[in-house]
Amino acid sequence: MSKENKIIYGIYGDEEVLLSAVKEARERHYDIQDVYSPFPVHGLDPLLGLAESRLHIAGFVFGAIGTLTAFLGMTWIFTKDWPIIFGGKPYWSVPAFIPITFELTVLFASIGMVVSFYVVSGLGPGVKSKLLDRRLTDDKFCISFENSENSDYEEFFRSTGAEEVGVA
Amino acid sequence: MSVHVSPIREPLVTGHKTYHQITEDLVSPTEKMPNLSWVIGFIISLTLLTFGLFCIFWTIWVGIGTWDLNRTIGWGWDITNFVWWIGIGHAGTLISAILLLFRQKWRTGVNRAAEAMTIFAVICAAIFPGIHVGRAWVVFYFFPYPNTRGPIWPNFNSPLLWDVFAISTYFTVSLLFWYTGLVPDFATVRDRAKGLRNKIYNTLSFGWKGSAKHWQRWESLSLVLAGLATPLVLSVHTIVSFDFATSVIPGWHTTIFPPYFVAGAIFSGFAMVLTLMLVTRKVLNLEDYITIEHIESMNKVILLTGTIVGIAYLTELFIAWYSQYPYEQFAFFNRAVGPYWWSYFGMMFCNVITPQLFWKKSWRRNITLTFFLSILINIGMWFERFVIIATTLARDYLPSSWSYYSPTWVEIGIFVGTIGIFFTLYLLFTRVAPVVAIAEIKAILKSSGDQYVGKNATHHDEH
Numbered sequence: 001m002s003k004e005n006k007i008i009y010g011i012y013g014d015e016e017v018l019l020s021a022v023k024e025a026r027e028r029h030y031d032i033q034d035v036y037s038p039f040p041v042h043g044l045d046p047l048l049g050l051a052e053s054r055l056h057i058a059g060f061v062f063g064a065i066g067t068l069t070a071f072l073g074m075t076w077i078f079t080k081d082w083p084i085i086f087g088g089k090p091y092w093s094v095p096a097f098i099p100i101t102f103e104l105t106v107l108f109a110s111i112g113m114v115v116s117f118y119v120v121s122g123l124g125p126g127v128k129s130k131l132l133d134r135r136l137t138d139d140k141f142c143i144s145f146e147n148s149e150n151s152d153y154e155e156f157f158r159s160t161g162a163e164e165v166g167v168a
Numbered sequence: 169m170s171v172h173v174s175p176i177r178e179p180l181v182t183g184h185k186t187y188h189q190i191t192e193d194l195v196s197p198t199e200k201m202p203n204l205s206w207v208i209g210f211i212i213s214l215t216l217l218t219f220g221l222f223c224i225f226w227t228i229w230v231g232i233g234t235w236d237l238n239r240t241i242g243w244g245w246d247i248t249n250f251v252w253w254i255g256i257g258h259a260g261t262l263i264s265a266i267l268l269l270f271r272q273k274w275r276t277g278v279n280r281a282a283e284a285m286t287i288f289a290v291i292c293a294a295i296f297p298g299i300h301v302g303r304a305w306v307v308f309y310f311f312p313y314p315n316t317r318g319p320i321w322p323n324f325n326s327p328l329l330w331d332v333f334a335i336s337t338y339f340t341v342s343l344l345f346w347y348t349g350l351v352p353d354f355a356t357v358r359d360r361a362k363g364l365r366n367k368i369y370n371t372l373s374f375g376w377k378g379s380a381k382h383w384q385r386w387e388s389l390s391l392v393l394a395g396l397a398t399p400l401v402l403s404v405h406t407i408v409s410f411d412f413a414t415s416v417i418p419g420w421h422t423t424i425f426p427p428y429f430v431a432g433a434i435f436s437g438f439a440m441v442l443t444l445m446l447v448t449r450k451v452l453n454l455e456d457y458i459t460i461e462h463i464e465s466m467n468k469v470i471l472l473t474g475t476i477v478g479i480a481y482l483t484e485l486f487i488a489w490y491s492q493y494p495y496e497q498f499a500f501f502n503r504a505v506g507p508y509w510w511s512y513f514g515m516m517f518c519n520v521i522t523p524q525l526f527w528k529k530s531w532r533r534n535i536t537l538t539f540f541l542s543i544l545i546n547i548g549m550w551f552e553r554f555v556i557i558a559t560t561l562a563r564d565y566l567p568s569s570w571s572y573y574s575p576t577w578v579e580i581g582i583f584v585g586t587i588g589i590f591f592t593l594y595l596l597f598t599r600v601a602p603v604v605a606i607a608e609i610k611a612i613l614k615s616s617g618d619q620y621v622g623k624n625a626t627h628h629d630e631h
Contacts, residue, residue, distance in 0.1 A: 038187065038356065039607040040383040048380055053388040059396075073312075074324045082318060086325045099330040099407055106400045107337040110393060114344045117389045118374060121382050123351070127375030134359040136378055137352070139187035 007033060008153050009132050009144035010162030015041045018141040021160035022047045025143065028156065036132065036142040055113055055120075062112025063105045070104035071097060132168055179618035180274055183456035184626070187610050194602040194609070195357050197452045202599060205451055213591035220585010223578045224299055232302040236576045240569050241561045245579040246300040247411075248553040249586060252436070253293035254335070254408055255429075255549060258401055259437025260286025261342060262469075264349075265397035268390065273616055274465045276608040277458045280353075280601075281448060282441045283346040288593040289440070290339045292586035297331070299582075327410035334407040341400055345393045348386070351376050352607045405433045412556065419499030419560040422487070428480035435473035435519070436549035438466050442542040444594065446535060448603060457604045460533050467532040470545065474523025477552075481520060499560060507572055508559040511551045518548020 012018040015037065025032055026047060035044060074097045078084070083091045118124050136142050140163075145153050157165045185193070202210075227234055237244050260282040267275035298307050310332045312321050322329045355376035358369035376382070409425035442463065449458040488500040503512045522544050526532045563570050597603070619626050 035380040036378045037380070037383065038191075038378060039352075039610040040387050041380075042611075044380055045384050050381060050384055053385045055385055055388050056392050059392050063396075077312070077321050078324065082321055084323075086323055089325065093325055096325040099327075099403070099410075100324060100333045102399075102403060103330070103333040103337040106396050107340060110341045110344055110396055113389060113392060114348060117348070117385055121385060123374040123376060123382070125371050125374060129355075129370065129373075129375040129377050131359065131377060137356040137359045137376075138191045 006149075007132070007144050007146060007168050008157075009142050009166055009168065010153075010157035010160070011133060011135070011164040011166070012141040012143070012161065013139070013163050015141055017161045018143070019043055019047060021143060021157075021162070024160050025156065028152075030145060030153075030156070033144045033146045036136045036144070038137050038139060038141075041141070055117060058116045059109045059113040062116075063109030065112075066104040066106070066108025067101055069108070070101040074100065132166065177616075177621055178459075178461045179620075179622040180277060180459060180461055180616035181457060181609060181613055182459055182618045184619045185456065185613065185617060187613070190609055190613070191356055191360070191606060193454070193456070194353075194604050194606045195360060198357060198599060198602065199360070203451070206595060206598075209591065210595045213588045213595060216584050216588025217592050218585075218588070220582055220588050223581030223585055224295070226578055227299055227582070228304050232300070234576060234578045236573065236579075238571055238573065240564045241558060241571065241573040243300075243557050243561060244573055245554075245575045245583055246296045248550065248557050249583050250293050250296035250300075251408055251429075251553045251557075252550050253289045253296075253586065253590075255405065255433035255436045255553075256440045256546075257286040257289035257293065257338075257342075257437065258405060258430070258433035259441045260284070260289075261338075261397050261401040262434050262437065263441070264345060265394040265401065268394040269398060272465075273612050274462050276605055276612055277462045278441060278445055278466070278604075279608070280346075280349065280605045281445060281597075281603045282437075283342065283349070284594065284597045284601075284603075285437075285441060285444060286342050287339070287346060288590050288597075289437075290335065290342065291593070292590050294335060294339070295582075295586060295589075297335075327407060327414050330407045331411060334404045338400060338404045341393070341397055345390075345397060348389060348393070349605060349608075350601055352378065352386070353602045353605060356606050357602065402430055405429045417560055417564065418493075418495040419503070420556070422484065424480055424483055424487070428477065428484075431473045431476035431480065432519075432549060432552060435470060435477055435523070436546060438470050438473070439542040439545035439549070442466055442470075442538055443546065446539045446542070448598065452598065452603065454604060457609060460535075463535065463538055464529075464532045467526045467538060470542075471523050471526040471532075474519060474526075474545070478520040478523075481516065495565065499563070502563045503555055503559050506559065506563060508555065508562070511555050511559065515548055515551040515555050518544045519552060522548070 010021070012021060018035070018037070018041065022032070022035060022044065026049070032048060035041075035048060037044075075092060078093075079091045085091070086093075089096070131137075132142055132144060133140060143157075143162075154165055181190075183189075235244060235246070260279075263275050263282040264279045264286075267279075298304055301307060310322060310329070312324075322332075350372075351374055354369050354373035355378065358366055358373050361369055406426040406429065409429035412420040413422060413425040415421060445458050445466075446463070449455050485500055488496045491497070522541050525537070525541065531537055558573055562573055614620055
């Protein structure tokens, strides 16, 4: 691994210290590679400038596919493929199709969103995670930068209250 | 985090916990050898499970006739148990989804275990429709798929088929929701483990790192799944009630059924959550995470839903009288004073009278009383389903067809077996996964920990 691909990171003991450090890094126009935390830290996304997640759009699209699959499927089956009269009702009895249409909407939206989440996040069974520190899923918070040759980073971590600084 | 919290708000995490202490407390039950009470509980559950599987095998081998169902009583303990288990499952989704949308922080202490309970209860429930059809080996005919029999499709106009879709969707969505919540916690377990255990938990945690973007997506996903699960959970018991309400049987053919079934489901589900959590917090020493506050909040939900159920019972009686429809009037007269009067009495006593005790604050906060009442409510809600199903079918339009139904040992065995399946799965769950959501507890610590809020607060916000 060349030196340019190395990562320098600072470990913080509290999310409030982390938030002010992220703020400081943004003010200094540092390019933050990533921030790791053991739980979702509120107020972090706007500081990092993360765009809002588009997962809910995926959810809507998958849900709409579910709606159409169920409704058009039942319509085709009961009007074209094998029409049967049940209890003297019309072949195309829309109110009776609503429950299954609703269930499949929810089913498609949920499965679609969950699969999208894991795919776009690069997570899944068998994915080997390269953790910077094992305590990052316990009680520590971390900011990482690419290219450790920039000596400003060490000074930045020390001045913003990092407990430890490491290179990986 | 300087979140403003009302000073009268009681803390939800006690014991002045630090982040590390939370990890320690919640992960350690999965790392130690099980204690004696766990082993005894597991052996009992496994025994019941085995007997239940034997009874299911017996049903399939001998045939459904071994259940002593008859004309006109085509549904007995099977569908009673099915509706009972499905109802129990509803509390998990209510806690994890509806309370998330309402931003109720106390849900974090109990949501993980309640969602697990939902999944196990739905597994138990799904057994009954699977075997009561008689020819369990062709049960896949339920699902619409292109086949060489015509193709013959299932009847999409039938509430029984809506139920197949509702239960399958409910199970799938609950499982996805629960597992996605577990992924970050599995990562926490993984990062404390070595060797094979580390490898297993790395697979289970999907390689979770806790990156900011991942957390953002994870929260967005949880919120939308909660939004989807909320109408879903209401639809599931609504559709279960359609199984009855769309028929022409007096006592079933009522428009009150959907809201009444949903309220009853939440009522029984919370009772089961309380039964489980009161034992779990004691055995796993989780009193700091599942506090008296949590118990009181759940008892308030029980009081509300129990009262709705009570009003529904009285409304049914009133409407039966008011309708001036003799068959409807007879159906309710027969429920109260007919041959199954004891089940009606049990239902009224356990579901209408018991929850009213929770108007008193000190009783809502009494653990022994809560445990005792939660069991009574579970029994009462079972009686409710039995009253609706067996009592009604035993006395239909033709007096010449009237009969009396009591279960055989096989039916009782299958019911006892599902209790075994439920507790076996739950006990295994307490061994492999943190029973309280670690990341979510950490996220509310600074707004709900007792060192930050409440009487014993030591950290004071200077902002």
